[in-house]
Amino acid sequence: MLTLKKRKESDVMEEKLFELKLKGYCCSQIITEMSLEYMGMDCPELVASSEGLCDGARVGGTCGVVTAGLAVMYLADREEAKKGLDLEFTEWFEEAFGSISCTDLLGDDPAAKTVKCPMMVEAALTWLADMLEWE
Numbered sequence: 649m650l651t652l653k654k655r656k657e658s659d660v661m662e663e664k665l666f667e668l669k670l671k672g673y674c675c676s677q678i679i680t681e682m683s684l685e686y687m688g689m690d691c692p693e694l695v696a697s698s699e700g701l702c703d704g705a706r707v708g709g710t711c712g713v714v715t716a717g718l719a720v721m722y723l724a725d726r727e728e729a730k731k732g733l734d735l736e737f738t739e740w741f742e743e744a745f746g747s748i749s750c751t752d753l754l755g756d757d758p759a760a761k762t763v764k765c766p767m768m769v770e771a772a773l774t775w776l777a778d779m780l781e782w783e
Contacts, residue, residue, distance in 0.1 A: 661682075661770055661773065661774075662766075662770065664682060665678060665682075665766055665769060665770060666766075668681055668682070669766070673695075674698075674699060674701075674702035674703070674712060675702065675711070675712045675713050675716070675765045675768070675769050676698045676699070676701035676702050676712030676713065676715060676716035677695050677696075677698045677699055677702070677716075678769050679698070679712070679713055679716035679717055679720065679769060679772060679773065680694055680695050680698040680716050680719070680720060681695045682773055683716075683717075683720035683723075683724070683773070683776060684720070686773075686776075686777060686782040687720075687723070687724055687782065689723075698712075698716050698719070701715045701716050701719075703750055704749065704750025704751065708749065708750045708751035709749065709750060709751075710748050710749065710750070711741070711747075711748055711749065711750045711753055711768070712750070713741070713765070713768045713769055713772045714737075714738060714741050714748050714772075717737055717741075717772050717775075717776055718734055718737065718738070720776065721733060721734060721737060721776060721780065722734070724776075724780050724782075725780055728780070733779060736779075737772075737775065737776070737779070740775060741768075741772065744771060745764075745768055753768070
């Protein structure tokens with residue numbers, strides 16, 4: 649069961665996710681924007697360039713949540729990422745969601761993007777925040 653503090657943090661995260669989605673951001677841009685915010689950084693160019701990771705690099709490849717998560721992990725703590733945290737993140741994601749492939753995750757269901765992507769983004773941000781000790 650979530651504590652009140654965790655529930656409040658989850659509500660704030662959901663509101664921010666919704667706000668960024670309304671701005672037209674895809675999953676990888678949301679991961680990048682919110683991670684930068686957690687780290688106290690601002691880099692609109694990086695957020696804009698993260699659009700290229702959307703939809704599995706536009707071809708259904710590795711999910712943008714994974715690729716953006718790895719990118720911000722290396723930005724946040726390159727040494728920790730190189731020590732295996734990057735592999736741990738990828739393995740966690742695959743175990744949690746069944747695949748790292750955008751095509752496998754979303755299939756041919758157009759509604760899957762509106763249901764699954766926000767859930768995967770929130771879970772990945774929570775994992776990153778915990779592992780990288782973001783406040």
